[in-house]
Amino acid sequence: MKPVLESAGLDGWIIRLFEVIDEHNLPWLSALSHRCEQEFGDALVDLVPSYTTLLVVFNPLEVSPQQARAMICRILADLEPEDSTHTGExxxxxxxxxxxxxxxxxxxxxxxxxxxxxxxxxxxxxxxxxxxxxxxxxxxxxxxxxxxxxxxxxxxxxxxxxxxxxxxxxxxxxxxxxxxxxxxxxxxxxxxxxxxxxxxxxxxxxxxxxxxxxxxxxxxxxxxxxxxxxxxxxx
CATH class of the missing domain: 2.40.100.10 (Cyclophilin-like)
Structure with missing residues (x-):
């Protein structure tokens, strides 16, 4: 897994974790979503997960694009997948x-x-x-x-x-x-x-x-x- 960050304007980053749709992607994307919630706090506007990516939308009045990118890189540096036994509803x-x-x-x-x-x-x-x-x-x-x-x-x-x-x-x-x-x-x-x-x-x-x-x-x-x-x- 080699994450790629793609700019989504002044208030967003797309984090591309995978290239292929696979059910095993979900524990990683879920973990990433939860870590972003913790890291961005009140500056977070929205998280939009897909099969292979996560769009992070933040408040640019509180966090600059450069700061947001640095926060995401810190998260990715030690990201671990969530427990696969967590199944949701x-x-x-x-x-x-x-x-x-x-x-x-x-x-x-x-x-x-x-x-x-x-x-x-x-x-x-x-x-x-x-x-x-x-x-x-x-x-x-x-x-x-x-x-x-x-x-x-x-x-x-x-x-x-x-x-x-x-x-x-x-x-x-x-x-x-x-x-x-x-x-x-x-x-x-x-x-x-x-x-x-x-x-x-x-x-x-x-x-x-x-x-x-x-x-x-x-x-x-x-x-x-x-x-x-x-x-x-x-x-």
Missing amino acids: IHELPTWYDLSVGPELQRVAAQAGMSVSDVIKAHSQQVYRVFALGFAPGFAFMGLTDPRLECARLDTPRRLVPPGSVAMAGRQTAAYPTATPGGWNLLGRTTASLFDRNREGFSLLRVGDQVRFVPVSREEFEREGGDARPMEPLA
Whole structure:
């Protein structure tokens, strides 16, 4: 691991710890986040972790870019990964897998040489780690999926993806917290409330959490308030 610091303007540094997405990156990124919180104190504005980097945003009226860089270098000099037994919260998201709300189930199955039922089984049996939040409030990038399911994004993104839609792209998976455009492969829909302005922190999922998608029937899905209206054809 050879960390690289990249300037993000007068109030930020991007710390690049890794070049490849891997679940073993997370203990290092979590440790770095916590050390930055301690080191910067009240001068810290925000921390934005991703699969391989951490963006540190600070108050330039309290800390200059040069001082911030020196602080980060001190942290990196003796950084150690967090205990791997720390797992964050565990979430089970009830999910209705069906072609009417997961129109790319067939696409993923065809590419993997599997049946739709086997795709559902492979996706739902995996326990995923939340690596980053972004794109939209409450949108959690999770991984890694079963390598057999790896599938590229759609060539033409949808203009609107319904909230709760469970999707995957590459070896990442996620659930759309709100209605937004999107180009990931839709597999189903969850009843989980992923973003709530009345919830502390707003987002149900946080970096480091573990997630499993639990298959439910249409009846269970609707009983829990799920929207079973089928997807509009892809324009």
